[in-house]
Amino acid sequence: MADADSRDALVDRVTSFVADNKRAIVAGAAAAVAVGGVGYYLYTHRGPGGPSSSPKDVERNDAAPDEQAGTPAKKKSKGKKRKTTKEKDGPILEERKPKSTAASVSDATEDVPASIKELEPKLAAAQISAMPESERLQLAATYKSRGNECYKKQKYEVAAELYTRAIDVSPRPDAMYYSNRSACYLYFKPPRYDLVIEDCTAALAIDKLYIKPLTRRASAYETTGRLHEALRDFTASVILDRFKTEATNAALDRCLKSLASKVASETLKSREPRLPSATFIAAFFASFRPQPKPPLPESPTQGDTTFDLALDALAASDYTHCLSLTTEALEQGISTPLAQAYAYNLKGTFFFLMGDTPSAKAAFEASIKALPSFTNSHVKLASVFMDMGDAESTMKQYELALAANPRDPDIYYQRGQVHFIMGQYERAAQDYQKSTDMDDKFVFSHIQLAVAQYKLGDTGTSMKTFRKTMRNFPNMSEPFNYYGELLLDQGNFDEAVKKFDEAIAIEKKKTAHFNVLPIVNKGLAMFQWKNDFRAAEKLCKEALEIDPECEAAIATLAQLLLQHARLDEAVEMFGRHVTIARSEMELNATLNYKLATEAQLEFVRNYPERAEMLSEVARSLQ
Template identity: 50%
Template sequence: MPPTPPADAAPGLIDRVQSFVSENRTALLVGAAVLAAGGAAYYASSSSSSSSSGAERKKKGSSKPTSGKKKPGAKSVKDADGPILEERKPKAVAEESNEDLEVVAQTPEALAAMSVDERKELAASYKTKGNTAYTSKKFAAAARLYTLAIEVSPKPEPVYYSNRAACYINMTPPLYDKVVEDCDEALKLDPNYVKALNRRAMALEGLQRHVEALRDFTAATILDKFTNQSASQSVERVLKKLTSAKATEILASREPRLPSYTFVSAYFAAFRPRAPPKVSEPPSTGDNTLLLALDALKAEDYPHALSLVNEALGQDISTKEARAEALNLRGTFRFLTGNVAEAQTDLQDSINLLPSFTQSLVKVASVHMEQGDPSKAFEAFDAAIAQNPDDPDIYYHRGQVLFIMNEFGDAAENYTKSTSLDDGFVFSHIQLAVAQYKSGNLANSMATFRRTLKSFPNRSEPQNYYGELLLDQSRFEEAVEKFEKAVELESNKPHHPNVLPLVNKGLAIYQWKQDLGAAERCCTEALGIDPECEAAVATLAQLSLQQGSIEKAVELFSRQADLARSEPELVSALTYRYASEAQLEFMKTYPGMAAELRAMAMAMS
């Protein structure tokens, strides 16, 4: 994460969006509920199909899967909740544990001569022997016995297919395709068969069919009323595999592009304005193109500025100061588009041309932080201070790095140093107040904000971030008042207004009054101004989940993934998207569960 200014609130705001879901998930179903709520202790069901309550399971004598030490030479069992736990065995069965497991299949003629009851009894005896073989970890023999049970049974029994699937999953190597086939048959006969869902999910995970595995683990979790901890953990595990792989695939194929206007403008606003570089007289073609790029940057026309600076660097720029400026600007755009390696090259070339160019050194520090190397970031800050110890931008951005590292006291010292060198930069004051707040100095923080509001009456940022601190204290009415003032000030800007106060206002209204409609209107208005504002998209997606509009939520989470700048943000968006899709699939498969599922979600809120 680059050391961006407080005006770039999108990452922190998105965190708040997702945390408010866990705090207000009245209508949230499995998507966030599984992720946030997890499950209670797991008890293996002793029924042959759908799950029972925890009390019923305990009454039937089922227990948690054991995880004790294995005996030397013992084979591990991948499906701990195996066939032996499908049904309670009657006493007579327990006495047959030493019976020979080798049996002869019945001929068609023999079967034809049997009554329905005789065939039922014979199938049950094969199943009992299969259970005994499974307990002894003789999985091939057990599978054969369950096959015989299937063949002789007068009608299809889901338990026989599910038990055989448990054998296949424990073979070496596991026969995942056969597991899926058997569980398909079991679930055709009993769609609520939780064990068959879990077994099929395990096999699908083994086959790397993660979307389908997530679907089944999700269904099993809901049908077990969120009490199955194992299934809940499986949802999280499969989601992690699925989203990590998908994020890697997306990032490898994605064309570099600028993030939203809100993000880019916030990043450039974090650096104090500087005079344009000196060029020759008359200016060269490259000089003129560069000056046009800087004019476009000042006008906040970022795509045009990017195009022009690329063009300028292919032309004849007359002075090393101007070329260093062009390399700095192109390196900044490359950094913002996620091209970190080439950004570092441009910024280092800028420094090589002009070692006193402290802004390039500060931005190199941002690159090192993005690469997870704070020690090199601080080396870059030290080099910048050696060149110009009176540059206030150095201390502001060093404070940002310390803030990211949760070193709030040291961060506050750097913000104070920055303001002592130039007290006209609003973000140093704002971030000082935020650092004081994070340090637990509430009185100092509020006093700093009040001074900043007085010193910068025409800036929206102090209003917006003071509102955030008020919101954090549940002072909702005051927070909304500050956000509305920020929105008013932003509307007076000659260029695109910053839409984050609108998103903050929507969140505040929702947390204050549970007014989903008003919150949605704020975010929709924000997207009308900045269609690529990730925070607004993320908030609308979560609000859609709150209302049970799962299809709309999936669409918005997909949009959030498209807008995500970094891998963690992309993984987060994909996690909600796939969890929501699994929930949607459940609702289609089990339409009668909608009301019950909503009641469960409300009980978890």
Template identity: 50%
Template sequence: MAESAPAPAPGIVDRIQAFVEEHKTAVLIGTGLAAVAIGGAAYYASTSGSDGGRDRKDRKKAAKPPKKRKSVKDPDGPILEERKPKVAEEELVRPDPAALAAMSLEERTALAASFKSKGNGAYSTKKFDAAAELYTIAIEITPKPEPVYYSNRAACYVNMTPPKLDLVVQDCDEALKLDPNYVKALNRRAMAFEGLHQYTEALRDFTAATILDKFTNQNAAQSVERVLKKITGDKTTEILSQREPRLPSFTFISAYFSAFRPRPLPNFGESPTTGESTLLLALEALAAEDYHHAVSYVNEALTQDISSDEGRAEALNLRGTFRFLTGDIDGAKADLQESIRLVPSFTQSLVKVASVHMEQGDPAKAFECFDEAIKQNPGDPDIYYHRGQVLFIMSEFGDAAENYTKSTELDDEFVFSHIQLAVAQYKSGNVANSMATFRRTLKAFPTRSEPQNYYGELLLDQQRFADAVEKFDRAVELEKLKTPPNVLPLVNKGLAMYQWKQDVGAAERCCNEALRLDAECEAAVATLAQLSLQQGKIEKAVEMFERQAELARSEPELQNALTYQYASAAQLEFMKNYPSMAAELRTMAQNMP
């Protein structure tokens, strides 16, 4: 995980997720991992499908199968009427066309139903080929097409070896033409699409079946989750293999660099080499928050002549940092380790490589780096601040607070050590101490926006909405004095206005203003996407989730955004295919606990 400025309490991303959790029923299938969030506990049996009032006796008999009967490959089960131990050859013979022509409609309907019943008997004894043939005869002779005939034949195709999945899709297509609300056929077709690796179509059908079943079917919900994971996993791999490394938003980068105390520029003497001069340009651009030029200059400097180990270590540190920010974890690790090899006492490189180890899920290695950094320079306050950050990520809030305190003892002019100490105290349950620390920090740093912003987050967490908005407004005003400003206080204010007054318009205006100032602010995009879902603006939500995926820095962030995107798109397709259900869908969401 990237270490940044203080981890908010709870952070903005955490609170966006909390917002999603609070309103998960309202956003329905469009929420990330909605399949888990809103799935019910009902069974997934043959009675789950719609048959327009047909075959109620069939369903009653299906509810009590013989105890020794083993399930077949179709978890949705057939619609069973009779149980025949054998299928006689004569039962598979089609009726004489002349005899059929002489029958009344009622007689042909009854005859077709008898073949369907025989098919159910054959299915119950796992004679799938014979059952399929019997259902085929029923389809051919019935004067009125019945969706259950096609669906049952599809169940036979599912259970053949190998399964005839293309025929399953064709039969379910026919069943759904006759009854678009036939949940059983939707589930069967979805299973066939999944088997054919047509995951988008499978997600569409599983989503429709879940909604039509009013979210009471846990297995259907799990199927949505399963297919979503497959789609987004494959798409994530594809995107990352093709994506060119790029910097995240200004807000993200500035937060990261602000978590390190400023250091003086290296002194290369009166006659620096070309590479050293270029490195100085990179560091000056960094100080001016001109990140794109800083990247360009440092890359150029490393291709030129840098005469000293210290200068090259500095350049590798900076390039490694930018590689880390673009998601090139292996490249970042290589640069930072080479920087440490050249200058073992370069504690900032040690601290940053600890972040790389955390990103790779290896906290033990991260702490080894901190121990080495302390061994090299025990008086560097950055070491303790960032070790506190790692402990905070691990929810070791007491130990984190000790490290923040040590950092402030070594240098009490670094605002983030004070802020993060207050946050850690809050997370530990020491609310009074936390608030006192924040009030002292506000007094000590009256021109900094960060204490106002993060104090506002704590007030928001306590539902002190008016006080929180006041702090966010103050932070916004202070940020206006900077070019460009940090826009997180605007996003925070938007969330506060929604939680306080359910003022969607105010929340959207804040986030749109944030995007005007920083077009790549991930938090603003994510919040707008969730607000769109909450209002049922699914098309807008899909658009915003696509944008969120474009901005995602890491693999987990990308997969999460894609999960929202594809789940929302599936819900949107349902609403287009079932327009009469749109209003009911909204009502169901509002009435769910």
């Protein structure tokens, strides 16, 4: 897409490319696992696959049901034969009885006490220490077996006490006892998530590869709102389990989305609104035909004079001063309805660019009140409603704008943009054509018409429109850049790069408003074409030297670093994108990548001996 939306289109294209080619990318990154791990796209893998886990990883003589992602096991239906070997969704149930036990402990595992009071007295510490090690081991196993029976009979407090006795009696730490007891705490009324976390942590301190307590602790963290810890544990669990358990995979996705949404909301509330990059602002203003400067009245007020200076600042691309002068002019008082409408419109535009939707809406409404025929404000108010997801109000504003001035070509162009975003390419093409028929000197109408034709599957007509546009606008980079994108989409990499180079050459002749998107596009093309990461990285960095806050360059470089297993640098770049993301949706998407990458980095640090497992998973995706 031409205009400011092209930034988002490029970011989407990077993401789509990586998603479509994740198998090759993950496989390529696997070689660097030892130093950085595999990227975020491992998290999107679904279904069984890859090497089978070793028995130690997934099968234990642990009778406590394996609550996948913390979901309690359902009560078994009566009449069904109880399984005594490997459960469908869980590990092997241990049913064997020890050869001998202490005289004070019953060996009848079927004897299920109704309460803790019905248990025999606990052994004193002196009694335990006086027992031979072999007898203590057998006694601990008996307590555990009895705890298993109580657990299956839903006597959770009694089961927890028996597991506690197993822990106390055992001569050496046993992770299974802590894991079983943690499962009991989930069914206390109310559930004791603090004890679940404590026991799972104890189990993992004994055996950090024990998946069951790792997953259970993740769920407890999630339930208690400790989403960062939950994401860390879910990430480790799915990787150690090689993504074989669907419930845990789904829990990871859910936790990641919840955490990203929470952080995005907190970030937007705490940070001050800020203008986006100069490239983005310039592209947004360029997507509208220029508005004539309102003439100063014969006896201008202070506000009239100040607003005239604001428009001079706008012409000089001094956007910060333009906003402050416009605000000051409105406070001082502007005398003419046209200048008032223009000033409120400009103020609303800057609010919209900063992501302050309520303030933008109020400013555009004030502009329309000052001069109802000022169609530009109707069009921009429609964009606000579109941002809010209110399609009906969006189209209503276009109707009001056309009622005020049916000969304004910008109305048709901008409405075409809405149709395009909604996937209504035929309607979009019709509006772009109307806009072009009314004013054929606006390059973006031609470009968007060609893009809509391409989306409709009429590639020949689209390419013809692009070639005509390049002839008619030889000193504008946009037709060359977007034609290059069309060629890139077709896999014609050589010709695409040539068009990006032509666009870059045109931009380099400018003294201001350098549009770096052709540079970013060329970098992406080099990566897709020749898997030339170094060239792609160099071009993105070149774009950032020109425009340090160019979101397309930052997002693209972050993705490239991620796929090249340079995860620390990718996290840093995603962090930069977080600081400049304009909308909550964009911020959410960026945070998903950043948080997931951070969690995987933590896995590599916590499980360095298991880094090769990521390579195995990557190979299984091929």
